[in-house]
Amino acid sequence: xxxxSGIQPxxxxxxxxxxxxxxxxxxxxxxxxxxxxxxxxxxxxxVRDAARLREYTFHVIADLLALGLNPDxxxxxxxxxxxxxxxxxxxxxxxxxxxxxxxxxxxKDKVSQGLPADHGLFAYPILQAAxxxxxxxxxxxxxxxxxxxxxxxxxxxxxxxxxYGPVFKLPEPYILSQVAVVPGLDGRKMSKSYDNTIEIFDExxxxxxxVKRIVTDSTPVEEPKNPETCNLFQLFKLxxxxxxxxxxxxxxxxxxxxxxxxxxxxxxxxxDYFAEPRRRRADLxxxxxxxxxxxxxxxxxxxxTARIVLDRARNACGxx
Ligand code: ADP
Ligand code: TRP
Numbered sequence: 400x401x402x403x404s405g406i407q408p409x410x411x412x413x414x415x416x417x418x419x420x421x422x423x424x425x426x427x428x429x430x431x432x433x434x435x436x437x438x439x440x441x442x443x444x445x446v447r448d449a450a451r452l453r454e455y456t457f458h459v460i461a462d463l464l465a466l467g468l469n470p471d472x473x474x475x476x477x478x479x480x481x482x483x484x485x486x487x488x489x490x491x492x493x494x495x496x497x498x499x500x501x502x503x504x505x506x507k508d509k510v511s512q513g514l515p516a517d518h519g520l521f522a523y524p525i526l527q528a529a530x531x532x533x534x535x536x537x538x539x540x541x542x543x544x545x546x547x548x549x550x551x552x553x554x555x556x557x558x559x560x561x562x563y564g565p566v567f568k569l570p571e572p573y574i575l576s577q578v579a580v581v582p583g584l585d586g587r588k589m590s591k592s593y594d595n596t597i598e599i600f601d602e603x604x605x606x607x608x609x610v611k612r613i614v615t616d617s618t619p620v621e622e623p624k625n626p627e628t629c630n631l632f633q634l635f636k637l638x639x640x641x642x643x644x645x646x647x648x649x650x651x652x653x654x655x656x657x658x659x660x661x662x663x664x665x666x667x668x669x670x671d672y673f674a675e676p677r678r679r680r681a682d683l684x685x686x687x688x689x690x691x692x693x694x695x696x697x698x699x700x701x702x703x704t705a706r707i708v709l710d711r712a713r714n715a716c717g718x719x
Contacts, residue, residue, distance in 0.1 A: 402431045402573075403536035405438040405478065405527075408455035409445050412462050413596035414669070415581035415589030418637055419542030423573060425467045427540060433473035434534050434701060435463065440478050440485065441527070444520045445509075460690050462600065465680035470693045478530065480698035483705040488522070488529035490712050494558045495525055499551055505544065512592050528552040533705045536570045543579035544588065546572055563715035567708075581637070584612045586630045600677055603670035610666040620657040631661055638668035 404424060406416065424435050437459045439452060446452045456477060468475055478484060500506065500521055510516045519526075524547075531539055531552050539549055549572040556567035580588050583595030590596070597609050613631045618624050626632040626648050636644050650656040683690065713719030 400431045400537045401535055402427045402433040402538050402540065403435070403531055403534045403570075404540050405436045405441070405530055406459060406463075407438045407442045407445075408452065408459045409442045410455065410591045411596075411598040411600065412459065413589055413591065413598050414634075414637070415542065415583070415596065417466070417599050418578040418581050420540055421463065421466055421468075422578075423540035423575065424463070424473070427538075427573075428469060428473040431538075434536070434704070435468065435473055435475050436481075436530070436701070437477045438527075438530070441523060444517065444523060445514055457687070457690060458684075460694060461680055461683040464683055464690075464693070465676045466599070467676070470697065474697045474700050474704075475693060476697035476701040477694055480694065481533070481701050481705050483702065483709045484526070484529050484533060487533050487705075487709050487712060488526045490716060490718075491528055491532070491555050491559065492522060492525050493716075494562055495551075495555050499554060500524060503551070504547060509592075524548045524551045525555065528555045531570050532556055532567045533708050534701075535568045535708060537568065538573040539570050540573040542581075543574055546574065559712070559715075563712075566711050566715045578637070582630045582633050584609060585614050597669065599673055600680060603666070606669050607666040610662050610669070613662060613665075615658040621654050623654040624651045624656070626651040631658055631665070635661055635665050635668075638665065638672050 402424075404420060406412070406420065412421070424433070427433055437456050439456050442452060442455070446455065460475060460477070463475060464470065503524055506521055506523065509520060514520060527548050528551060531549075532555075539545075541549070549570065553569050556569055560566055583589035583593055584597070585593065585595045587593055587595060597606060601609065613634065615629065615631050616624075629651070632647070632651065635647065639647070647656065647661065710719060
């Protein structure tokens with residue numbers, strides 16, 4: 400099966416990105432033909448500083464490798480190394496009704512958070528559709544917030560196919576319900592734009608400080624608590640071993656556990672969970688040549704794959 404996903408180099412990766420997407424990238428690389436990319440064309444909609452964009456791009460490659468992405472199994476490339484993407488995006492825009500883009504919640508959200516309402520931001524889902532369709536992807540591992548973009552991708556592919564004949568494969572989102580939305584420190588979806596993240600590679604001291612900020616209610620220690628509605632417990636469940644989750648859950652329901660105790664344990668669990676990747680990342684950041692080699696080899700493979708589909712689309716609509 401062909402797997403494809405992308406992640407924007409618009410800041411440091413956080414644990415919502417890890418559980419919502421990256422962990423699935425790594426699991427799926429074993430049995431599948433996987434393509435993952437750093438979506439730097441997309442990041443231009445929010446990062447307006449060339450040096451910073453280059454640095455983030457480099458860091459995302461290093462971070463994914465450090466977390467276990469294996470470049471001998473999966474093709475880990477940079478979106479702009481495959482300029483065919485932008486050509487396909489244009490072909491797709493010509494069959495996309497404005498109304499489909501106007502109803503996109505992610506565009507409206509980003510504008511309400513202060514991003515400029517540029518055409519690139521508006522047309523963002525079409526570029527994403529091009530990313531996906533260009534590789535004949537079967538499954539796209541993402542968090543819940545990307546579901547609408549996957550629906551538009553399928554709609555655009557269908558419309559192109561209905562107009563010009565069967566060119567594109569229709570992709571399916573791959574969303575794991577337990578981690579579809581990882582909560583942030585304030586209980587909203589964890590996101591760079593809400594300043595409520597714990598970064599994967601935060602130092603243990605920083606993790607501890609951030610975990611202390613996780614919002615909880617004011618139920619006293621001895622009172623019973625509801626684990627299902629507790630943001631702190633949702634994060635705890637991602638990191639603790641099964642036996643410990645069951646024990647803490649039982650203590651929540653019975654009363655007698657304080658949020659402070661759970662926070663202290665959670666901070667240690669998070670730091671331990673990423674300790675090994677943190678070491679690997681330090682080695683990778685010190686070896687930019689290796690990162691460059693991965694990038695170049697992957698770009699060749701991705702471009703060859705993309706060319707086949709792009710030519711199919713060009714020929715079908717009469718520009719080939
Ligand atoms: P952010 O919202 O911080 O800008 P991105 O949009 O770059 O994150 O997300 C990259 C990937 O991580 C996407 O597949 C997205 O669905 C997933 N993701 C981001 N935040 C979360 C979250 N809080 N819970 C689950 N998945 C998430
Ligand atoms: N829009 C995605 C995000 O913000 C990133 C992305 C770009 C993507 N192109 C993609 C994800 C293609 C999956 C497939 O997270």
